[in-house]
Amino acid sequence: MNNPGRELSLLVVEDNVFQRKVLMHQLRALGYPMPLAAGDGEAALALCNQHPVDILLCDLRMPGMDGMALLRRLSLNGFRGGIILVSALDEDVVEAVHRMSDAYGLRVLGRLDKPSSPARLAELLARWAPDTRPPLAGSGPHIGVADLTKALAQGEIMPWYQPKVSFATGEWLGVEALSRWLHPTLGMIPPGRFIPLAEEQGLITLLTERLIEQCLQDKAHWQTSGLAIKLSLNISSSSLVEGKLCDRLLEQCRQKGINPNLITLEVTESAFVKDLGHSLEMLSRLRMHGFGLSIDDFGTGYSSMQQLSLLPFTELKLDRSFVDRCHEDPVRLAIIESTLTLARKIGLRTVAEGVEDKATWDELARLGCDECQGYYAGRPMPQDQLLPWHEQWQARAPAR
Template identity: 45%
Template sequence: MDSLGNLESLKGHTILVVEDNDFQRSVALQVLQSLGIKDIHQAADGLQALKVLEQFGKVDVVICDLDMPGMDGIQFLGELAKNKLAGAVIVASAMEASLIRTVEDLVQEHGLKLLGTLAKPLAKKKLQDLLGRFTDLETEESTSFPQDAKAPWTVKELDDALSRKEFTLYHQPKVSMATGELEATEVLCRWQHPEHGLVMPDSFIPLMEESGQIEALTEQVIEKALVALCDFKTKGMTTKIGINLSAITLNDTSMPDRLFKQLSALKLSPELLMLEITESSLIDQPAKSLETLARLKMKGFMLSIDDFGTGYSSMKQLNRIPFSELKIDRSFVDGASEDKTRKAIIDANIGLAHTLGMRVVAEGVEQVADWHLLNELGCDIVQGYFVARPMPISELSDWLSDWQQRFEQLNDSQQSACE
């Protein structure tokens, strides 16, 4: 669903604007009204906002300033999180970018859903895009369950789902910035539950890792991914597929042999499989993980370091593991076109990766301005909602046709801007 479709769904939701400047607050209210949103509340500082919430109850989205008298925005966000008074937050502030980045991290550490940040005065298009993300969050949460709650499934239910092969793959495209071609897809696991519909992985993966079922799930994911690779090959496509490997899988040093035999039997090259590894997955049993990764690389598989920069030992991992691809985490990418620090981090990471002979993937690209920035900085591959959401493999063909037209328009607009 695009941002306009999401916005249509948002019109029945409640918004609270917390802003001490009367003019800025008035502008925000007018912009929201122009987007067709009717249930809007307002407050001049954090204390007043808490009184509004006490009167009207939890709201869907809070648009919050930071520097306010009485209770400032930072204090208010803490109260908002503690009392679970909002579905999501947009930070609106004219403060310096470094402070806003700290607040963004703070919001997420509090467990609040952050839709994004806005400069002031509020721009209608940017606000529309951020509000459009709220319905996406609602859709995800309707098929997910709180991580701090008791697991909604039992081990037996997951065993039954495995035996019935109810887990399915969604493909998120990764495209070349230079040509727009579909370079690869990252496969993301979903559970097609017979009663609850499509269930997101955050509600079943932790229990499967705890129970040891993750190995059986990984085997099914690999089997389905290989079927997809065969389908691509039949259509004359050289599209790669990326699969996330858990720490438990990396501890299995016999896995490289099994995987190589599976691909050989299907006459598929190991280079078509990109195995994505997060830094945290290398901490469990480092010796076994390194052995598994070295043997995978030796057999020709591609290795990708996922969520680069979010761990504490990124440079060490680059030095010790022969990665083919570096994925820059979405926390650095989203909004980088408006943030000099994020731009500098991305620029440095691209330069580092290219010097080490790796290709660079930017995750979480959602805005055209960020696309143009990444192109300017020499990023190789892009992945994110701006390009495509995850989808069943049956929808890839239609998406690709639409995307090629969009890519030509992107090129035309960028060339016009340079003339």
């Protein structure tokens, strides 16, 4: 079989000699002529240290270092490849291992049952793509408050935009603004490395205000160019209850000729813990002036239902922890379906974040979710890449 992934480095970790030989034979038949093999976790770790491994096929039940211990060690070593869980264990056990792997920051491509099916194996291998995610928040050179203060003063932290599209039609509906630090010597610094620092050092409100100003400037430019898309902005808990966010937003929209109805403010559930009374005041005032309000990461906070009953939201955002691979997980699917039903009954639009493949897209479209946000549609990008992305999306968007 002529396979474009022929040069990928694959490693089979399986203690059963027969099962290991079967997998090796199937991989060669699929066009991967030189897969590596290990009979236990220790040998697999040694091979990963000696060779770059793109995809690791991992048995879970092995003597000595079992598959779960191996996955934890791979995570600690910064493994960036894809992982296929090979197991005859019950579905709930394998699913728990999958969630554990997600928590460790590993990329699981899916489950392969025993005995392995060549068709299923080919399907899982086809999911592999080079890992373009930013490094973990704790990695890289040390960044201090002085570096962050300087970056804010010099405009190094800029908004990038991730498209949001309609599940029903594929239409481009809007974007969410996400912060990116373009450091002059360190390059791209992901938000996981500087947002916590900004919150700890009391700089998050300043950072939020700078980003909002740039976003509204971009939004005004889009309007004059005839691009009628909505803009979603993230609001921190500190920004919500401190300063004069509402007044500044209104003044900037007025100056730039932007209708607040085209702006949605995304607020995480944790924002309400700090000062519920003030949060209610601020959010109600913003809604009164026409801004949309989205409850971000719905279902991950301490009292989701209470917040829906108290606050004037217009949108509910499904957290990626429920969305990811929902088509393979009946529990996640049930949570999503009930949440979408709830949202429809109380008149909220729904957005699914973390949609990364067509199978997830198809399932959420079938369930009637309104908007898609995720790598399947588009990654975060600088504003000057949005129009080229749109042309490409129109060419490949699922059939209407």
